[in-house]
Amino acid sequence: MVICVPARDEVAMLPGLLSAIAALSVERDRLSLCLYLDDCRDGSVALLDRLASGLNFRLVVARGGDRGAPNAGAARRAALAMGLDLLAGGEGALFTTDADSQPGRDWIAAGISALARAEVAAGRIVRRDAAADPQQCRIEAYYDRLHRHRRIVDPVPWEACDTHHFSGGANIAIRASAYRALGGIQPLSSGEDARLLDDAGRAGMRVRRDGAMLVETSSRREGRIAGGLAGLLRALDQGEPPRLADPREASWQWRGQAAARTGFAAIDRVDVRAALGDRLGLTPDHILGVARDCPNAQAFAMRVVPSSPGAGVLVTLSEAEALLTELEGQGCEIAA
Known part of the structure; x- marks a missing residue:
């Protein structure tokens, strides 16, 4: 199994990510972490050099240059390309999350189980300190209800019983063969994760949203991209009333x-x-x-x-x- 993570100036978050991956319930010799450092200038490289020898999994680090505006899709695509290289054309599972996130102990096991039923699996994402953002919690609960309604009116046999609405790059698993067939994730500045799931569905692949795949992420307000969670939380902080599609x-x-x-x-x-x-x-x-x-x-x-x-x-x-x-x-x- 290969975990692929893009990071830009995440030196404060990387220790938490590494600790969570070290605690995963999976055979150590089968686990690799591919970290794509997107022109990091905050000491991330030095931190990883210092911690690498003490890790109980394989760590592969690549450094990107040309610091421009953050592009979530391009960075995640680069991280996943590293994972494909490790698989060397073979079959396997690619997992992706974010540098400010921490997968649950059974994340890999739940993902492998999900991929036995579907080509792509999107897991549940929970925010640390979520109680401090009641409006966002209410929005997320609404979208979970909406997705459950979807599966009542359009049931599919590969969907999880504990389903949800999340489609974020902080928690996705995909068969390597499916990822190759799709041509990889698109280099979009934002929304690349939802686009991947849409592309998979349009290609005839089964997309499973599985609550057993759990990742905890931050509730920070300083985001790396426009249109992300941080921007939404800031807007809610400023009292902007949310408007949703009918x-x-x-x-x-x-x-x-x-x-x-x-x-x-x-x-x-x-x-x-x-x-x-x-x-x-x-x-x-x-x-x-x-x-x-x-x-x-x-x-x-x-x-x-x-x-x-x-x-x-x-x-x-x-x-x-x-x-x-x-x-x-x-x-x-x-x-x-």
Whole structure:
């Protein structure tokens, strides 16, 4: 197993990361940590030189230069490339987290179990001192509820019972073969983690969100990238009211994906294509064209369903919670 971590000026956080990895319940001779130091200028190199000999796992360090604006995707891509090099073209599991994070003791074991059921696994992320940010806790609880609603209206056999909404790079595991097939993580300044999961789904891969994979991360306000957790926490500190997408729009899309998933096996039938097209606002010919390019029902469901007609509508957190409660009632009727 290979853990791949990008870091930029994280000298204060690296000891916690190293200690957590040293405590993982995994055979030591099978564990490697690839650290990509993204032009660090804070003493990270000296710290690692001092600690390396006392570690009970293999540590591989690479140093990047050309200090520009932080690019989370490029840095994580470089870290994962180091992991692929260690695997030398063979199969295996790639794990990635952040330098300010600490995986739980059973993180690797839970990830390996998840990857026996899916090509990609996204684990749960908890924040240290989360109680100090009640608004963010409320937002996270809402999104967990929303994802559970998704799996009621569009159930898939590879999803974990203890599922969640997180898709952050602080807690992802992926089969090396799947990562290669996807062409790697995209070098985006932010959102590269969610994009990886989206790309996997559109390729027909199974993406499992598994709460047994647990990573604890910081609640710091000084982030390394724009649009990250730190920026969101700062905005909440400043009293900016959160605005969320209307959950009815997501529910419309997920119900459409469920219909597409069910109809894929019989997509050669004109009546099936016509019914799905009526539901999605697409022509039967368009439906068939997409289906012909898809290897399986998962890829078809992820590719053919457009954004909902009302996508882009934002509501307050209280409104979103109330609307989700209504949807959950409808979901219970469906499940019954």
